[in-house]
Amino acid sequence: MTKAPSLAQLKTDLADVTSVDDPRLALLAADSRKGAQLLLTQIKRRLAKAEAAERAFQQRLHYERALWQRGQLVAGIDEVGRGPLAGPVVTSAVILPETFDIPLVNDSKQLTPKERERLYPLILAQATAVSVGIGSPQLIDQINIYQATRVAMQRAVLGLGVAPQHLIVDAMQIPVDLPQTRLIKGDAKSASVAAASIVAKVYRDHLMATYDELYPGYGFAQNAGYGTAEHLAGLADRGVTPIHRQTFSPVQKIINA
Structure with missing residues (x-):
């Protein structure tokens, strides 16, 4: 009698399953071990999540596709x-x-x-x-x-x-x-x-992380320039930098003060 593969081996072997029609899932369903059934549930959940993401992605191509069809x-x-x-x-x-x-x-x-x-x-x-x-x-x-x-x-x-x-x-x-x-x-x-x-977003976040090195004390790497408590405290303590927007109210108040 052939020994059933370990659950760890099954998890490795089935990591590349991309469809519920994969015949390996039928074999897994026939495995009465509790761990095997849990693995089957996890795989089906992963596949359902991937399918939903793909449907949503195709929906987000709706406007592009109509224009692509016109060349x-x-x-x-x-x-x-x-x-x-x-x-x-x-x-x-x-x-x-x-x-x-x-x-x-x-x-x-x-x-x-x-x-x-x-x-x-x-x-x-x-x-x-x-x-x-x-x-x-x-x-x-x-x-x-x-x-x-x-x-x-x-x-x-x-x-x-x-x-x-x-x-x-x-x-x-x-x-x-x-x-x-x-x-x-x-x-x-x-x-x-x-x-x-x-x-x-990524470009600006990287830019603000660089500004954090040039102008420490405002938390730019964490807050990206938004008016967090750390940023406002930095403004009060250190004043306005060349990258502050002087017409925005909290900055304007510091300048006027």
């Missing part, structure tokens, strides 16, 4: 950093190929920092073109955050190495002469916008 290159655009007291607003424009296949790409706010860091180089590797546009704190103070965001988005689009024929934008109107689909919460509805949101 158009599509760029998704998003921004990060409109609310912080310090640092620039950062935008990104991303053109995805029709072969793009990273189901985990979603609204950056729905992802952990570790997930964003892992997806960032994968997006750069698969994308047809990627560009970043910056709106400096000085520009924000000159023309306000909304207009500075539009300018940064324009810079991102114009910086693409490949010219897009249609833009999908997260709720903004970009001053470029191209047709634009404007979506509320576009980073959750469009894979291109989601990819742009991840690129912009």
Whole structure:
């Protein structure tokens, strides 16, 4: 009589199962050991989760697919950093190929920092073109955050190495002469916008970590320039830095004081 494989061996052997129709699962179902049945439940749960993620991913390609069918290159655009007291607003424009296949790409706010860091180089590797546009704190103070965001988005689009024929934008109107689909919460509805949101977020987080080394005491690496207690304490103790937005109320109060 052939000895049944150990549960540890089964777990290793079945790690590559990608379908509930895999005949190995039928053998596992026939294994009466409690551990084997638990493993079967875990595998089915993993497969169901992967299937749901794939369905959601295909739904996020809805707008792109309609434009691809018309032979158009599509760029998704998003921004990060409109609310912080310090640092620039950062935008990104991303053109995805029709072969793009990273189901985990979603609204950056729905992802952990570790997930964003892992997806960032994968997006750069698969994308047809990627560009970043910056709106400096000085520009924000000159023309306000909304207009500075539009300018940064324009810079991102114009910086693409490949010219897009249609833009999908997260709720903004970009001053470029191209047709634009404007979506509320576009980073959750469009894979291109989601990819742009991840690129912009990771790029800005890295930038703020560098600023944390230049201007210690504000917690920029942790708070990305948002008005946390640590940041406000740093403002009170150390004053305003060159990367602070002087027209934003807490900073303005420090300057006036």
